[in-house]
Structures are given as C-alpha cells and as structure tokens.
Amino acid sequence: MVAVLNLMVFWGIFFLLPELFVQGDQYELKRKQMVKQQIEARGVSDQLVLDAMRSVPRHLFVAAGYEDFAYLDRPLPIGYGQTISQPYIVAYMTELIRPEPSFKVLEIGTGSGYQAAVLAGIVDKVYTIELVDALAKQATGLLEKLNYNNVQVKSGDGYVGWIEHAPYDAIIVTAAADSVPPPLLEQLKIGGRMVIPVKGGHDYQYLQLLEKKENRVVSRNVIPVRFVPFIHKD
Numbered sequence: 316m317v318a319v320l321n322l323m324v325f326w327g328i329f330f331l332l333p334e335l336f337v338q339g340d341q342y343e344l345k346r347k348q349m350v351k352q353q354i355e356a357r358g359v360s361d362q363l364v365l366d367a368m369r370s371v372p373r374h375l376f377v378a379a380g381y382e383d384f385a386y387l388d389r390p391l392p393i394g395y396g397q398t399i400s401q402p403y404i405v406a407y408m409t410e411l412i413r414p415e416p417s418f419k420v421l422e423i424g425t426g427s428g429y430q431a432a433v434l435a436g437i438v439d440k441v442y443t444i445e446l447v448d449a450l451a452k453q454a455t456g457l458l459e460k461l462n463y464n465n466v467q468v469k470s471g472d473g474y475v476g477w478i479e480h481a482p483y484d485a486i487i488v489t490a491a492a493d494s495v496p497p498p499l500l501e502q503l504k505i506g507g508r509m510v511i512p513v514k515g516g517h518d519y520q521y522l523q524l525l526e527k528k529e530n531r532v533v534s535r536n537v538i539p540v541r542f543v544p545f546i547h548k549d
C-alpha cells in the first residue's frame with residue numbers, strides 16, 4: 316500500500332513539474348514580448364523600468380478569467396468597476412518619475428496593486444492609497460503573498476495624501492482628477508516629480524508631469540489618456 320502511494324506521489328510530481336514550468340515559462344515569454352513589442356518599441360528605455368515590467372506577474376493582478384489577456388496591449392478589469400492600465404502606460408508613467416533605488420514614492424489609486432508592485436521592484440519604499448476598501452484589502456493580500464515587503468497599502472481618500480511618510484521623491488496618481496490636489500503637491504519633495512491624469516475633455520485626460528522647483532512648479536501635458544475617475548467629496 317505504502318509502496319503504491321509512494322509510486323503515485325513520485326509519478327504525480329514527475330507529471331506535474333513540467334506542467335508548472337510550462338505555465339511559468341508561458342507567462343514569462345509573454346512578458347518579455349510585451350516589454351519588447353509594446354514598451355521598448357514605443358520608446359521607454361529606462362532599464363530599471365523595463366526589468367520591473369519583465370518581472371511582475373501581471374496575470375495575477377487582473378480579474379479572474381482575464382489571466383490569458385494580461386499581457387495584451389490594453390487595459391483590463393480588476394473588479395469593482397475599476398481597471399488596470401495598459402502595460403505601456405504603467406511603464407511610461409513609471410519612467411516619467413525617473414525612479415531611483417533610494418526613492419520613497421506615493422501612489423494614489425492602488426487598484427489591483429500592479430503599479431505598486433512595478434514601483435516596488437525599483438524603489439526603496441512605496442506608499443499607496445485606495446478608496447475602495449475591498450480593493451485595498453485584495454491588493455494588500457496579493458502584494459504580501461508575492462513578497463513585495465516594501466509596499467504599504469492604506470484604505471482611504473488619496474486626495475489628502477499620506478502626511479506621515481511625506482515628503483515623497485515622486486507621486487503617481489492613477490485615477491483621473493479634475494485638477495491637481497494641493498495636498499499632494501505639498502507632500503512632494505523639492506526636485507520631486509509627480510504624474511497625474513488631469514481632465515482634458517469630457518472623456519479623456521492629459522497625463523501631466525509636474526516638477527516641484529524651489530519657488531514654483533513646472534508642469535506639462537505629455538500624452539492624452541483615459542483613466543477611471545478620481546473620486547473626491549469636498
């Protein structure tokens with residue numbers, strides 16, 4: 316009996332192992348292609364960003380049933396009516412803040428936790444705020460499971476920022492705002508950069524890049540984008 320069981324376990328492992336490797340490889344290959352064809356091809360060249368995009372398992376961050384679409388050139392549902400941006404936009408926004416390993420970054424709009432995971436692979440500390448409590452909990456669980464130990468998720472309104480850990484080297488906002496929330500600018504270091512989608516027309520925004528100088532803020536619109544709304548009640 317024991318011998319039969321042992322044999323079953325042996326063959327079970329024997330058959331299962333290649334299966335696991337094939338699965339792993341399949342997504343890894345898709346990720347490499349995603350970076351090459353969608354991200355490098357469009358001009359993102361920061362090696363830290365490209366490496367992070369090659370390493371974060373995006374298929375684990377999308378809503379159940381969408382795993383096989385995770386590496387396509389498109390946004391995808393993450394549940395609760397929210398979406399994860401197209402891979403290129405995540406990479407481009409990350410490159411725009413010029414991330415460095417020593418950085419402390421604030422993200423507004425945790426969503427699935429994907430953008431936070433990409434940042435976590437590059438910078439020292441990531442603080443991220445999500446308005447939908449269920450999403451904040453889900454992202455916290457997934458990021459912990461994947462050992463992104465340098466990310467802290469908070470449930471709440473990101474409009475007010477996260478004063479306890481300010482000032483930040485960079486801030487990334489991943490929901491469409493009507494204007495730049497003043498508390499976020501205040502919590503940015505002098506010399507720091509912020510990217511935020513700000514209302515353009517009724518159904519699109521401009522990705523705005525702001526640089527905080529000693530006595531002024533320099534901002535410019537980089538590309539038109541479409542994000543889910545930044546919810547804020549006065």
Ligand code: SAH
Nearest residue numbers: 424425426427429430446473489490545546
């Ligand atoms: N960065 C995410 C995708 C963000 S989608 C990812 O990588 O998956 C935008 C998110 O912003 C949504 O989850 C939405 O609930 C959240 N959001 C909207 N208004 C917010 C606010 N005031 N504070 C914090 N999060 C907000």
